Amino acid sequence: MRKITIYHNPACGTSRNTLALIRNSGVEPTIIFYLENPPSRTELLNIIEDLQMSPRELLRKNVEPYETLNLSQAHWNNSQIIDFMLQYPILINRPIVITELGTKLCRPSEVVLEILPDRQSAAFTKEDGEQIIDEQGNRIIK
Structure with missing residues (x-):
């Protein structure tokens, strides 16, 4: 897999x-x-469809x-929510990663491992100090 895009x-x-x-994982994505x-x-519509989420879930x-904008109110329809996301991109939850294996909203960040086929090349510790990949490149399950 060589084509990965991250929003x-x-x-x-x-x-x-x-x-x-x-x-x-050894890949430099399109950022x-x-x-x-x-x-x-x-x-954005394609991303939402690929994520199998509603626009409100991605908000x-x-x-x-x-x-x-009072977006917590239920009266906003999907088209209006998308309009707001396009006008104010900060309203789009992220990071969103697109690979050949699927599209994911990567919250928490290790969700990305579900759509990366390649093994991790080295140990990995998140910025907060949590180690999620061991020295052999395997995911640490807690």
Whole structure:
């Protein structure tokens, strides 16, 4: 597998850990800094379909303008939520990773391992100090 795309926010620790896990598998992904280059409507609809989520499930709730726009209210339909995500890309939860094996919202970051076929090349410890890959490249299950 050589084609991997990550919708990435470098200010997010989960996104940085996910990117590092992809690189630890020996692949340099295509990195889309989605805050600067948000997906088109078609791309976002395809991502949502691939994730098998509703737009509301992909909506990031702990950022502005979620509260300002009153997005917790049920009266917003899927098309309106997508409009808000396109207007305010910070509302798109991330990181989203697309590989030949599928598309995942990688929260927590180790979810990415489900769609990376290659074994990890080295031990890996997340930024918070949690080791998730051992020295042999195997996932540590807790």
